[in-house]
Amino acid sequence: MFRAALCDECGDCFAQCPYGGYTRKQAISLIRSLKSGRPADVISQCITCMACNEFCPQGANPYDLVCEIQEKYAVRLIPEHMADAIDATAGTTPNEIIPGEVGRPALSLCIMGSAGPADLTASKMFRGLTVVKGSDYYSSIVCLHAGFESRVRARAQRFIDNLLRLGCQEIIFMHNDCYVLAARKAPEYGIPVPFTPVHIVQYLAGWLRQNPDSITPLQKRIAFQRPCISRYIPAEDGWLDELFSLIAVQRVARRYDRRNALCCAAGLARLQPQRARPIIDKNIADAMACGADAMVFLCPTCCMLMSGACEESGLPPIFITDLCRMALGELPFGPRPWGAP
Secondary structure, eight states, rough: OEEEEOOOOOOOHHTTTTOOOOOEEEEEEEHHHHTTTTOTTTHHHOOOOOOHHHOOOOOOOHHHHHHHHHHHHHSSSSOOOHHHHHHHHHHTTTOOOEOOOTTEEEEEEOOOOTTTTTTTTOOOOTTTEEEEEEGGGGOOOOGGTTHHHHHHHHHHHHHHHHTTOOSEEEOOOOOOHHIIIIIIIHTTTOOOSEEEEEEHHHHHHHHHHHOGGGGGOOEEEEEOOOGGGGGOOOHHHHHHHOOOTTTEEEEEEOOGGGGGOOOTTTHHHHTTTHHHHHHHHHHHHHHTTTTTTEESSHHHHHHHHHHHHHHHTTTEEHHHHHHHHHHTTTTTTSSHHHHHH
């Protein structure tokens, strides 16, 4: 949530926006307008990448304020009927619980189902885990990309309650959106989280650290496509760097990564494709210029949206769980089918 008391109106949030082109003076004017509850140009130009939260040196979370004002004035990147359609689809995804060993964590796939690499959980890394998926485990946090944070807040308690009923002390989240709701947003909303949320990269790195003899070093150079929601997870880059080190993968130091990451432009893809494709092209050109052997994805939406363009450019798209399976000798290095085999 926006922390007004921390905001000193320095303008860093919007002056550094990679899409808005605002001057420092304009940026200061924008944040002042939003803080007073008035609309400003940024709410219609925002592509929902959440970068302004990370750019804020005070941790005031200006993106959360953008969402609040977008909802107040119904100025949204995604029309309400499209958000309703996404909710309707997500809300009717069948639930499934595959019991694991007593005392082991649960792995939540959210509503990914077939929206992921083929045989997503076939790896020995996931043996013994309880696997859950379906509407009951959908976080709704995608609504942060659509100017509907009230929907996230309204559903957060139910999301936590459904996970609590699994009876597991730790819940591993395949989708880092869900991790953010459990680890960050639910506590902000005053909702107790009586289990330990575990990020998928945190889990993968831990498993690999404990099983070094299972690893065959890949000796590859990869570009990483950082998800927008990672702006809420300061520790994520450290977990990723450890994981890549364990499997002997070099994360190339490209322009559009880490703090300077560009989003996948998913919010623009259908309604403003003329803005979306140049962003995707910049990401891919940047990765190839750095000599990457593949583009590695953590977010399923990023992977689905960008995979075709990556393959057209000769840059194999690889989901992060598959990258780990390749280091375990379970898969050859390269792209794989997306969805059920």
